[in-house]
Amino acid sequence: MALGLHLLAELQGxxxxxxxxxxxxxxxxxxxxxxxxAGLQQVAAAFHQFQPAxxxxxxxxxxxxxxxxTWPEHGLxxxxxxxxxxxxxxxxxxxxxxxxxISQFAPAWHHVQRIERGRGLQFxxxxxxxxxx
Amino acid sequence: MALGLHLLAELQGxxxxxxxxxxxxxxxxxxxxxxxxAGLQQVAAAFHQFQPAxxxxxxxxxxxxxxxxTWPEHGLxxxxxxxxxxxxxxxxxxxxxxxxxISQFAPAWHHVQRIERGRGLQFxxxxxxxxxx
Numbered sequence: 001m002a003l004g005l006h007l008l009a010e011l012q013g014x015x016x017x018x019x020x021x022x023x024x025x026x027x028x029x030x031x032x033x034x035x036x037x038a039g040l041q042q043v044a045a046a047f048h049q050f051q052p053a054x055x056x057x058x059x060x061x062x063x064x065x066x067x068x069x070t071w072p073e074h075g076l077x078x079x080x081x082x083x084x085x086x087x088x089x090x091x092x093x094x095x096x097x098x099x100x101x102i103s104q105f106a107p108a109w110h111h112v113q114r115i116e117r118g119r120g121l122q123f124x125x126x127x128x129x130x131x132x133x
Numbered sequence: 134m135a136l137g138l139h140l141l142a143e144l145q146g147x148x149x150x151x152x153x154x155x156x157x158x159x160x161x162x163x164x165x166x167x168x169x170x171a172g173l174q175q176v177a178a179a180f181h182q183f184q185p186a187x188x189x190x191x192x193x194x195x196x197x198x199x200x201x202x203t204w205p206e207h208g209l210x211x212x213x214x215x216x217x218x219x220x221x222x223x224x225x226x227x228x229x230x231x232x233x234x235i236s237q238f239a240p241a242w243h244h245v246q247r248i249e250r251g252r253g254l255q256f257x258x259x260x261x262x263x264x265x266x
Contacts, residue, residue, distance in 0.1 A: 003211065006141060010251040046179035046193045058191035058198055060179045065191055065200050069217065078136065078250055082213070084202065115246060117211055118143040 003118030004064060004084035005091050007098045011077040013108030020105065021072035022053035030104055031059055031068060038097035040083070040090070063090050066097070077105055082117070136251030137197060137217035138224050140231045144210040146241030153238065154205035155186035163237055164192055164201060171230035173216070173223070196223050199230070210238055215250070 019026045024047040035042050040061050047057030058067045067080040081098045083090035102110055152159045157180040168175050173194050180190030191200045200213040214231045216223035235243055 003143065003209070008139060008248060008250060010136065010254060012254060043181040044179035044190065046177035046191060048176040048193050048195075056197070057177065057193055058179060058200065060181050060189055060191055064189070064202055064211070067191065067198050067200065067215070069197055071219070076136070076251075076254065078197070078215075078217070080213075080215070082200070082211075084211070086204070111251075113248060115141060115248065117141060118209075118244075121143060121145060121209065 001085065001122055002116040003121050004082060004116075005094050006115040006117050007079075007081040007094055008113045008115065009079040009098060009102065009110055011079065011102065011105050011107035011110040013075045014077055015106040015108065016104060018072060021070040021075075021077065022055070024049040024055035024057060027055045027068065027070065028057055028059075031057075031066060031101070034097060034100045034104065035059055035061065035066065038093050038100065040093055040097060063093070066101075068101075075107075077107070084117070134218065134255055135249040136254050137215060137249075138227050139213065139215040139248040139250050140227055141246045141248065142212040142231060142235065142243055144212065144235065144238050144240035144243045146208045147210055148239040148241065149237060151205060154203040154208075154210065155188070157182040157188035157190060160188045160201065160203065161190055161192075164190075164199060164234070167230060167233045167237065168192055168194065168199065171226050171233065173226055173230060196226070199234075201234075208240075210240070217250070 028047045044060035056069045064082040069078045083094040161180045177193035189202045197215040197217045202211045216227040
């Protein structure tokens with residue numbers, strides 16, 4: 001077991017409605033809805049609007065975070081879904097959310113990397129602190 | 134060349150001042166200062182305070198984002214530094230920032246994974262959209 005699971009994706013040739021890639025409020029609303037539908041808990045958000053179009057932002061979750069950056073002039077998006085397994089194994093929720101996000105943006109091509117975070121570490125184990133030298 | 138570089142780190146046995154792991158405002162201020170010192174541009178922030186102690190948050194950057202989650206009861210931190218190479222190659226800035234963050238938290242142990250995002254994709258190339266079938 002690891003501390004958490006981090007899904008990293010790049011999407012190209014996105015065929016969704018252009019406003020999702022262009023306007024931060026639309027992007028944030030879409031992401032927030034999919035987070036809730038996946039059974040994850042949003043606790044904060046930060047989005048930024050680029051000019052003339054393009055958006056970037058994060059939703060901070062009780063379970064860790066998602067992050068999304070768009071380049072509408074290239075039809076490109078990067079997506080991050082990171083969940084820690086603190087109170088439960090959140091693997092299924094993370095995979096569900098990533099699939100829903102990819103479906104929302106309808107890319108012609110995408111690539112996903114799955115990275116275990118903190119393999120060999122676990123929340124339930126007591127932490128042995130080193131000598132304070 | 135890739136779209137960007139994502140550095141993922143786990144830190145254990147952090148020997149920094151406890152307030153950095155426990156309190157969101159202190160954590161955010163420390164991260165914001167190191168982002169600025171690394172020559173990266175913060176455009177938004179979202180942090181959340183856990184009770185009784187623990188913090189989680191993100192700084193959205195013009196160059197992409199950083200994210201940090203702390204578990205003070207276990208002396209654990211996860212760190213993400215993700216920079217895209219849109220206007221410049223930001224590899225050196227990302228590595229400088231990660232090293233500064235690790236130094237700030239003074240872990241007894243840490244592990245870093247370096248992930249290229251969007252290998253084979255580039256911002257300057259025209260995007261060929263598929264047939265709209």
